[in-house]
Amino acid sequence: MTGQRSDARRNYQRILAVAEAEVAAHGAEASLEQIARTAGVGSATVRRHFPTRRSLLEAVFHERVEGLCERAHRLSAIEDGRTALLEWLHALVLYAVSARGFADTLSYEPPAEEPSPHSCGNRISAAGTPLLERAIRDKAVAPHVTFHDLLTLAVGIALATEHHKDPETQANRLFRLAVEGLSPEHGIAEVSENS
Amino acid sequence: MTGQRSDARRNYQRILAVAEAEVAAHGAEASLEQIARTAGVGSATVRRHFPTRRSLLEAVFHERVEGLCERAHRLSAIEDGRTALLEWLHALVLYAVSARGFADTLSYEPPAEEPSPHSCGNRISAAGTPLLERAIRDKAVAPHVTFHDLLTLAVGIALATEHHKDPETQANRLFRLAVEGLSPEHGIAEVSENS
DNA sequence: GTGAAAACGGCGGGACCCGCCGTTTTGCCT
């Protein structure tokens, strides 16, 4: 089915494993040559399996993205549409903040969004859009808000807090700010503030 | 007073002029060597005047930052604290979106914030904080909001929309979203939506 | 086993950034 040779498969896995560590350590700009060296393969082999940097990053984050999608599914069972959406968005932000390079990867999908329905951004959109639509139906979110808006905002929060002393805390502040708005509010239901 | 030699001053200006163009064209990652070549100086000279990439970027954006600060001053005369703050924040976002590399520059000031009170981030903070404080006194903004929050959010919006087809439009959407909050609102006073 | 296709990896080229160091330019001081 895969049509791949065994050594190719093996190298693919090795490279991917090393890449995960390397990206976690150095972000989206991790050196491809360094990855090749650590994986014990030639740099050409890395490029053969992952023609572009993006393709490597997509692969690196694939599992975690699936986790997020699954979470969205589970949350769709919750009765309160607003809470479900907020809970999930919060998880998205936290993940984007914690996983170096993830926000960068998401930040420029633009180059032809159509091609791969499996791309991180598209997978996430597919998973999150229903949550947003329900929240809008529940009149809990303004109808002009698109999922793209929310995703971009989450990415922005992650990117902007990346170089802070305590990114997670700052990201939480910004998330809350964006959800509540600038003005002092009339006790809106809080999103869970734990882990 | 400057203590510089005339040729040094001349080269400094030349490099700065070229750098502005180059950064505008290629963002914060513009090639220093390319700048040197275009300016007709050795790459070492560029590094002599601007020891770090950051220092060059700070210089490049200095004028524009001053413009923003001045604008903050003028807006402090307006009667409505909330409007003044929003107007200024909007200008900040628009500038960050339009000037390639600016948001990147702002995004990691962290490395020792103390040293230079002239750094872009510190200048902007100094200019904007009074506006925020007034808005808070006017009960138009929640008291837990810090200027740092607002600046980071603006930077985030700029960074996240950088690779979009129409960054400015998307940035405006996100700005509005963050100001109003996620929920459908009770007609809050709008920020001017023009240029 | 063997042979063709797939996969590999080393090599050279081009672009950077950086530090060193001999050379040129300035401007002060006589």
Added chain:
DNA sequence: AGGCAAAACGGCGGGTCCCGCCGTTTTCAC
């Protein structure tokens, strides 16, 4: 005016990276 020390310059070599080419090795089907 002329000389001289310090300031400023810029070229060079080393290191890293990404990329394309191409001869060699590995795999797998027959």
